[in-house]
Amino acid sequence: MIPLLAAFAPPYWLATVIKVLIVAVIVPTAALILGILFLFKVMSWMQSRMGPQEAGPRGLLQLLADGVKFLQKEDIIPDKADRFVFKAAPVVVLMSTFLIFVVVPASRNLVVENLDPGIFYALAVASLSVIGVLMAGWASANKYSLIGGLRAAGQLIAYELPMVLAVVGVVIQAGTLSLTGIVFAQNSQGILGWGGLGLPFILTQFVGFAVFIAATQAELTQPPFDMPVAESEIVSGYQVEYSGFRFLIFFLAEFATAFAFAAVAATLFLGGYAIPWIDAGSDWYYLLGPVVLLTKILLVSFLIFWIRFTYPRFREDQLQTFAWKVLIPIALLNIVVTAVLKVVL
Amino acid sequence: MTAISDREKLAYMAAQAADARLNVELETEGMTLNLGPQHPATHGTLRIVAKLDGEQVVSCEPLCGYMHRGYEKLTEVRSYPQVTTLVNRIDWLGSFANEVPFILAAEKLMGIEAPPRAQWIRTILFELSRIANISLFLGDLGLQLGAQTMGFYAFRDREYVLNQIESATGGRFHPNFDRIGGLKDDLPKGWIDETRRAVGKLRDFCDETDDLMMGNEIFQARTRGIGVIPADVGLAYGLTGANIRGSGVDWDLRRDNCPPGLVYDKIDWKVWTHPDGDSFARTWVRLQEVREAISIVEKLLDSIPSGPIMAKVPRIIKVPEGEAYVATENPLGEMGYYIVSKGDLVPFRVKIRSASFNNVSIVPWVARGAYVPDLITILASLYFILGDIDR
Numbered sequence: 001m002i003p004l005l006a007a008f009a010p011p012y013w014l015a016t017v018i019k020v021l022i023v024a025v026i027v028p029t030a031a032l033i034l035g036i037l038f039l040f041k042v043m044s045w046m047q048s049r050m051g052p053q054e055a056g057p058r059g060l061l062q063l064l065a066d067g068v069k070f071l072q073k074e075d076i077i078p079d080k081a082d083r084f085v086f087k088a089a090p091v092v093v094l095m096s097t098f099l100i101f102v103v104v105p106a107s108r109n110l111v112v113e114n115l116d117p118g119i120f121y122a123l124a125v126a127s128l129s130v131i132g133v134l135m136a137g138w139a140s141a142n143k144y145s146l147i148g149g150l151r152a153a154g155q156l157i158a159y160e161l162p163m164v165l166a167v168v169g170v171v172i173q174a175g176t177l178s179l180t181g182i183v184f185a186q187n188s189q190g191i192l193g194w195g196g197l198g199l200p201f202i203l204t205q206f207v208g209f210a211v212f213i214a215a216t217q218a219e220l221t222q223p224p225f226d227m228p229v230a231e232s233e234i235v236s237g238y239q240v241e242y243s244g245f246r247f248l249i250f251f252l253a254e255f256a257t258a259f260a261f262a263a264v265a266a267t268l269f270l271g272g273y274a275i276p277w278i279d280a281g282s283d284w285y286y287l288l289g290p291v292v293l294l295t296k297i298l299l300v301s302f303l304i305f306w307i308r309f310t311y312p313r314f315r316e317d318q319l320q321t322f323a324w325k326v327l328i329p330i331a332l333l334n335i336v337v338t339a340v341l342k343v344v345l
Numbered sequence: 346m347t348a349i350s351d352r353e354k355l356a357y358m359a360a361q362a363a364d365a366r367l368n369v370e371l372e373t374e375g376m377t378l379n380l381g382p383q384h385p386a387t388h389g390t391l392r393i394v395a396k397l398d399g400e401q402v403v404s405c406e407p408l409c410g411y412m413h414r415g416y417e418k419l420t421e422v423r424s425y426p427q428v429t430t431l432v433n434r435i436d437w438l439g440s441f442a443n444e445v446p447f448i449l450a451a452e453k454l455m456g457i458e459a460p461p462r463a464q465w466i467r468t469i470l471f472e473l474s475r476i477a478n479i480s481l482f483l484g485d486l487g488l489q490l491g492a493q494t495m496g497f498y499a500f501r502d503r504e505y506v507l508n509q510i511e512s513a514t515g516g517r518f519h520p521n522f523d524r525i526g527g528l529k530d531d532l533p534k535g536w537i538d539e540t541r542r543a544v545g546k547l548r549d550f551c552d553e554t555d556d557l558m559m560g561n562e563i564f565q566a567r568t569r570g571i572g573v574i575p576a577d578v579g580l581a582y583g584l585t586g587a588n589i590r591g592s593g594v595d596w597d598l599r600r601d602n603c604p605p606g607l608v609y610d611k612i613d614w615k616v617w618t619h620p621d622g623d624s625f626a627r628t629w630v631r632l633q634e635v636r637e638a639i640s641i642v643e644k645l646l647d648s649i650p651s652g653p654i655m656a657k658v659p660r661i662i663k664v665p666e667g668e669a670y671v672a673t674e675n676p677l678g679e680m681g682y683y684i685v686s687k688g689d690l691v692p693f694r695v696k697i698r699s700a701s702f703n704n705v706s707i708v709p710w711v712a713r714g715a716y717v718p719d720l721i722t723i724l725a726s727l728y729f730i731l732g733d734i735d736r
Contacts, residue, residue: 047494047497047498048497048498048501049497049501143376143379223493224491224563226491230718232489232491232721233717233721234717235384309493309494310492310494312487312490312558312561312563312567313490313491313563313567313718314563314567315719316716316718317716318566318567
């Protein structure tokens with residue numbers, strides 16, 4: 001079976017259709033998995049309450065029920081809203097999530113498009129979502145939405161930089177921008193000459209990992225950086241006027257983006273789809289790769305959601321201070337140290 | 346103290362700057378933001394009209410009255426025992442504490458004193474409702490600041506206390522248990538030990554809150570130096586309770602003016618104050634107050650006397666002509682009832698003094714120059730209950 005998979009070389013049109021289908025399936029599934037597992041189960045476990053129990057076995061179908069509920073609801077567009085922009089905004093947000101999945105490899109060939117500047121591309125399309133958020137905030141013609149949208153814009157711009165800088169350390173160490181290349185590098189390098197475990201970059205880039213996770217939280221607008229949607233202050237910010245399936249799209253995008261960023265973090269810092277002892281180019285990863293990658297994604301997601309459920313929220317100016325005065329200097333220092341060690345060792 | 350005066354100066358400068366900058370620097374227009382009457386931060390139906398410059402509050406005005414239920418007028422057509430059912434609903438989180446000052450005022454007019462056992466149980470229930478009330482405050486402050494988990498922990502652990510109140514009085518939320526001259530019933534069997542266990546769990550909750558919330562850097566950054574109320578301003582606005590103790594004023598009606606009928610003077614306990622006067626100080630004082638209430642309950646449970654639960658009271662209660670004002674230290678601050686009686690079955694006039702109205706009155710003063718998120722912090726840390734504002 002493995003050689004069969006490896007030898008599968010479809011024509012261009014078929015490959016494209018398969019890829020589109022895969023991404024179209026992955027994004028909602030990923031959102032569902034994270035939504036059910038973390039928003040419902042882990043959150044209720046951490047907050048010592050029951051969580052959903054009734055829908056399906058152990059309440060696992062609750063999110064499907066919620067989805068159906070959202071689809072049934074009336075699609076309300078405020079009178080003074082800019083209708084076209086209002087309708088387009090959720091799509092733009094979800095689209096940026098779709099685009100991230102393009103470059104995340106689940107094995108050497110199991111990747112939608114193995115771009116050479118892969119990580120550069122991923123970070124670039126990830127920041128597209130801010131346009132959607134700003135569109136939603138502006139078009140809703142609501143003061144809370146506007147404040148939320150502007151907060152999101154300020155925040156996402158401030159956190160692009162530490163995120164990129166945190167990734168630069170990894171790129172220096174791997175010597176490539178391609179995500180597949182980074183996985184290969186982690187799989188083949190060794191710890192001070194000992195190649196038993198490979199070299200998951202979290203061991204050397206732990207500072208970069210911390211900065212990346214912090215920036216991810218901000219990018220996902222999750223606590224402690226959830227000012228754009230702060231319910232207790234600006235009542236869900238840019239989402240406040242959305243209802244029905246448009247809100248559902250925002251909701252999907254939130255969790256799918258968390259999944260996507262967890263995938264990028266797992267690929268950059270935890271060795272991606274590869275495990276030590278099996279060469280990253282092996283055909284076994286056609287079967288093994290997705291499972292390994294999913295496990296690592298869930299680990300990173302757990303960390304992300306753990307922080308989300310624990311911390312209170314920063315204030316907007318404190319967040320900017322944190323980004324510019326703490327994260328960016330740390331990330332820059334990390335780059336310098338990484339570069340020097342790369343040359344010396 | 347120097348640090349505080351620095352913060353005061355900064356807050357003042359921020360307020361001045363907000364005024365000066367509006368319409369001048371970039372010729373920007375201010376924005377009026379309407380918080381409420383249905384806004385999650387107002388936990389009820391308070392409306393706050395805030396004039397903003399960017400996200401900075403230039404001025405704000407709380408508008409209350411959306412929940413006015415006319416209790417003062419309604420008491421005039423209720424007989425004295427019936428009034429407790431009404432006033433239970435004023436501060437709905439610490440209901441039992443609302444009954445006590447009214448009953449004490451009526452007892453004062455009638456010249457009756459409850460038997461010692463009734464006084465003890467009354468004080469225990471009073472403190473239990475304080476614990477139930479303030480533990481929810483701690484959770485709510487967490488929610489307002491975005492730490493959702495605190496809210497759930499508070500609801501979970503508060504239930505232990507509510508269960509005890511329910512098993513003693515029959516009412517989980519609205520006990521309606523206090524009577525002129527004593528209490529409705531004696532305690533059920535085994536209640537004392539169960540209550541010891543329950544408040545022990547609340548002590549764990551306090552430690553958990555200390556770790557999860559008070560010790561958190563983000564929480565401190567969000568609350569320290571935010572909404573500073575100097576002692577003199579707080580006194581001028583009539584702040585009471587933990588709000589004024591958070592500004593360093595050592596003033597507690599339980600200790601300073603313990604009315605007959607409650608037994609705070611029979612045991613040793615401590616009044617906590619904090620010199621800073623900011624949101625953190627108010628929260629800290631409340632957390633210590635829960636701990637102190639737990640130890641008060643434990644001490645009272647140890648020394649509870651035996652005896653009757655009800656004094657000799659006529660079957661039909663007619664309060665002799667006169668006027669009386671009794672105030673107690675309720676979870677939110679000073680709560681008092683001024684009763685005017687003409688010797689009837691019903692009071693002639695009842696004036697209810699509740700703490701939340703004053704707690705909200707200071708918001709325009711303290712929120713000037715604050716950011717919108719800080720306005721939420723200030724509102725949450727001043728702690729008001731809507732029913733307590735509007736009555």
